[in-house]
Amino acid sequence: MLGRPGAPLRLIIDGVPPEDIAMFLTGIGWPGEQDRAVEWCDRLFVHADRIRLALTLGDGLSADLGLECFVGEPAVADPRWRCLLDRLVDLGLCEAEQRTRLLAWPAVLTPVSTPDWPDALLIDALLRDPQDVRWLQCRLSHVKVTLPHADTPSAKGYVGFLEEQDDAPARAEPPPRIAPRNLAGAIDAAVAFLLAARTQAGWWLDYDGFTEGSADEWVTAYVAHALHACTRPGAAQAAGRAWHLLARRARVGWGWNALQPADADSTVWGLRLAAGLGHMESPAAREAMAVLRGHLTATGGISTYRHEAHRDMADGIEINPGWHEAHACVTAAAAHLAGLGTGPLDFLRQAQRSDGTWRGYWWASDTYTTALAAEALAGEAGDWPLVVRAVSAARAAMDASGRAPLTPFETALTLRTLLLAADDGPAAVQDARDRLLATQLADGSWSASAALSIPNHKGEIVPALDNRRCLTTATVLAALVSLESKACSPR
Known part of the structure; x- marks a missing residue:
């Protein structure tokens, strides 16, 4: 965030248990509306598996708060994303068309399935061994609900893609270790x-x-x-x-x-x-x-x-x-x-x-x-x-x-x-x-x-x-x- 006005620092806090969020915000001296933040977390946790707290630090700690919501693992197109996005539509934070586009984003893209494959990727593929097959994996990362101080909440979806390839055969996992107890x-x-x-x-x-x-x-x-x-x-x-x-x-x-x-x-x-x-x-x-x-x-x-x-x-x-x-x-x-x-x-x-x-x-x-x-x-x-x-x-x-x-x-x-x-x-x-x-x-x-x-x-x-x-x-x-x-x- 150093290119933004005031060069604020974004702090991402992960893994705070739901019951400890209020205590955490109090402990760091967050100046925002704590009850509002806790209620929004509670509302989103009904369909989100995980929420990261996004804090902004400039001359002081901002009263704005971002709630970065995750469903499942980023590497997997989890169908349960629809439940969270449906809820955001109900809350007026997402348009139905935006929900449809986000849900359609996860996909596997290959030169065969996708017209106008980027020239740089085509050249790269021609220079590689023919057995080295690669593709693009499109993923839905997270949705951030922002709670601005004294303003209405908003939401933003974050998507991306990674180049993937066939890996060497995975080594067999060792059998789980037994640990008898009383x-x-x-x-x-x-x-x-x-x-x-x-x-x-x-x-x-x-x-x-x-x-x-x-x-x-x-x-x-x-x-x-x-x-x-x-x-x-x-x-x-x-x-x-x-x-x-x-x-x-x-x-x-x-x-x-x-x-x-x-x-x-x-x-x-x-x-x-x-x-x-x-x-x-x-x-x-x-x-x-x-x-x-x-x-x-x-x-x-x-x-x-x-x-x-x-x-x-x-x-x-x-x-x-x-x-x-x-x-x-x-x-x-x-x-x-x-x-x-x-x-x-x-x-x-x-x-x-x-x-x-x-x-x-x-x-x-x-x-x-x-x-x-x-x-x-x-x-x-x-x-x-x-x-x-x-x-x-x-x-x-x-x-x-x-x-x-x-x-x-x-x-x-x-x-x-x-x-x-x-x-x-x-x-x-x-x-x-x-x-x-x-x-x-x-x-x-x-x-x-x-x-x-x-x-x-x-x-x-x-x-x-x-x-x-x-x-x-x-x-x-x-x-x-x-x-x-x-x-x-x-x-």
Whole structure:
């Protein structure tokens, strides 16, 4: 900025936690309107993963403040940018045409695909080895919202491009290092991993690679629910922050992310988080519960999606009709909530299979549905025989030989089922615990194993894995916290 009038110095401050922004601005003696700045940060963090503070220093610290908003990684064309730009349009900071042009900017440009390729790049290409193929990668960097002192805010988009080339084959990553711990240490390390895995805003992201974008609403609700019951430092605060973000999303209910229609499964986990934090009477929770009731089917089960949701939001994208049917995995998660009547429990009573398990529609393993269904039915005295059958199936899964060993995700959910009758089978509980403690990675996580099996409109199964390991780690954490609270671990 040395070429600008007064030769001011621009200071970019990165990584200030949302809850510390007010204290930071006070500490540096920023002369602007602090409440206004914090409110704008809070408003933008609902869709921005990260915000850098842009301060101007001349003869003194300027009262103007820039908020540089980032979504995802600059190297990736993240579809979630649309949510932030839509919000800026709503706020009057961006024209609809500007939004369209910004969203169209990310692209791969080559001499073949682009007319009038620059002469300098053509000459450079002719002088290189023919195997040295290069192209231009256009990227959306960030959007800066400027809060001028005593004036209306404005916004500016920053775009750019880089020349890229085929690299040499990447060297194989070394296998992650295992770092076994005791029960308390494993819980501490898992919490630390999950707290570090959040975006600056407080979101958890997982399941990268879909054209629809990474999952943020569903994953955030699920992980925060696992943390809310944990007494470790920072866990409750992170869960509360997650609820704050979820509650400020504009639509009713939650989904894979804000680009996708709200679905019952994501909404259930948002409501379970709200219930755990005592926010079920909040407007966001009351409205979401009303939406969830609309997913109840005549059988008492809960469908993940409603027909009208995709008709209104999915731009005519074809989906599998099975998405609109009642799903045991979603119903099992919802059955823990008050206010849905007896239908979900009745559905689960009828849906248990002869081997004691429940089938999950969205999951590669039935351990998820079985654990949640058994936990829901365990509160009903007359359903204890069904729970016993589920526990027997869990013991059989732990004892199975000649089959692939259970993954950390499966082991954790099997442990939760076993804990429902821990006194009758302490050896199986200890075995599950020992397997989890022995496979924790050095960073506090467990290997990604929360495997989804998503039926597409062609009837094909699309596999997906939590590549960031957040969902697996949250699942194991919940099981270990439950174990710790039941004091089943030998001293």
